[in-house]
Amino acid sequence: MIYDIAIIGAGASALMLASNLDKKKYKNICLIDTNTKLAPKIKVSGGSKCNITNELVSKKNYLGDRDFVEKLLNKFSKNDLLVFLNKNQVFPKINPKIVKGTYFCNSSQDVIDMFTKLTSHVKKYLGTTVLDVDFEKHYKIKTDTKIIEAKKLVIASGGLSYASLGASSIAFDIAKKFGHTVEKLEPALVGFTVQKEQFWFKNLAGISMPVISFVDEKSFEGSLLFAHKGCSGPVILTTSLYWKKGKIALDFLPKQKIEKFLVGNKNISTAIPLPKRFIQEFLQSIELEDKRVSTLSNEEKEKLKLLKYYEFSPAGNFGYTKAEVTKGGINTDEINHNSFESLKQKDLYFIGECLNITGELGGFNFQIVFSQAYVCAQQLNSN
Numbered sequence: 001m002i003y004d005i006a007i008i009g010a011g012a013s014a015l016m017l018a019s020n021l022d023k024k025k026y027k028n029i030c031l032i033d034t035n036t037k038l039a040p041k042i043k044v045s046g047g048s049k050c051n052i053t054n055e056l057v058s059k060k061n062y063l064g065d066r067d068f069v070e071k072l073l074n075k076f077s078k079n080d081l082l083v084f085l086n087k088n089q090v091f092p093k094i095n096p097k098i099v100k101g102t103y104f105c106n107s108s109q110d111v112i113d114m115f116t117k118l119t120s121h122v123k124k125y126l127g128t129t130v131l132d133v134d135f136e137k138h139y140k141i142k143t144d145t146k147i148i149e150a151k152k153l154v155i156a157s158g159g160l161s162y163a164s165l166g167a168s169s170i171a172f173d174i175a176k177k178f179g180h181t182v183e184k185l186e187p188a189l190v191g192f193t194v195q196k197e198q199f200w201f202k203n204l205a206g207i208s209m210p211v212i213s214f215v216d217e218k219s220f221e222g223s224l225l226f227a228h229k230g231c232s233g234p235v236i237l238t239t240s241l242y243w244k245k246g247k248i249a250l251d252f253l254p255k256q257k258i259e260k261f262l263v264g265n266k267n268i269s270t271a272i273p274l275p276k277r278f279i280q281e282f283l284q285s286i287e288l289e290d291k292r293v294s295t296l297s298n299e300e301k302e303k304l305k306l307l308k309y310y311e312f313s314p315a316g317n318f319g320y321t322k323a324e325v326t327k328g329g330i331n332t333d334e335i336n337h338n339s340f341e342s343l344k345q346k347d348l349y350f351i352g353e354c355l356n357i358t359g360e361l362g363g364f365n366f367q368i369v370f371s372q373a374y375v376c377a378q379q380l381n382s383n
Helices: 012-021 040-048 068-073 076-085 109-116 170-177 197-204 236-242 276-285 298-307 362-383
Strands: 001-008 029-033 051-055 103-106 125-126 130-136 138-143 147-153 184-186 208-215 218-226 230-231 248-251 310-312 327-328 349-352
Touching: 001 170, 001 208, 012 029, 012 109, 012 362, 029 147, 040 051, 040 109, 051 076, 051 362, 076 362, 103 125, 130 170, 147 170, 170 184, 170 327, 184 236, 197 218, 197 230, 197 276, 208 236, 208 362, 218 236, 230 236
Parallel strands: 001 029, 001 147, 029 125, 147 349
Antiparallel strands: 051 103, 130 138, 138 147, 184 327, 208 218, 208 248, 218 230, 248 310
16 A cells, blocks of 8 residues: 555654645554553643743744744744644643743643544554655655555654654655755753862752853743753753853842842842852852851952853763754755655655654644644645
């Protein structure tokens, strides 16, 4: 049997595409995925509540071709996604606790159940690993169990993040085989490891505090979490998207002036309203004793101003095993922006995280891959 459309992947973009393809036009569709269950990444997202989109989504929340992003968001917007979800009995609500404007579902399983129902007509080859793809009049997809044949092939198998959830390089391998350029791949939305000068961060593992981060002429506000390897938390994850080696900076006293705390007879660790353990470690790192603020010299006060702009160079990041997404990917100049068809190979399509478009933390990545899948489906339906 030769399928009308084969989709490699069974995550967010693959399921959205399969759900929106015209059943009458495409009677034989299949999904092929390494995992034994659908959408494990959806399952764990947003603390198992699936942070599915964001009220404030715009092209500014993405790395990649922002004009392309803007077109996609115009064709299938946050409101369009919410209508689609509501129609299918999934009702996300805004919970700004982690990232402003983020929509969370009641449970990630609700989203998976919705897609299971919408794709009940689609043949699913789960627990099936794609090894290679050839093209002779149609596509021959070599897997670890059999060869699957299809007239059209959509690659929606994601990036390299979370190998434990079945992530692999197959999308990039296939893209390269058919002459596509793959931009440098790196872990993103991931914690930072630190250099020797910031080893004091490790002593604070488990402490969380609000900060503002500064990276590449951008700033982000949110929660930082000190970790055994360095630092993480929502604000650091988004910062990591824009970090290109070199320095970042942190404001540990967001929206407050340090000068107002440097008066009176209290000790520094009591006068400055930050966790005592943090202040003690910080003071040790700048070689300043915890003494009365009234006794501080001007030079010592200057040192304390580092709390407002603490600049450092991360050593690296926690890697793909901890990264929520992969940045970089298949060059979007080499695919048709209306259909997602390869400009180098007929009837080959790329959607989802494998493309060189990556969003910030807070529902932005699900939104853009759902937009891509919907637009791709509409184009395939109208062909």
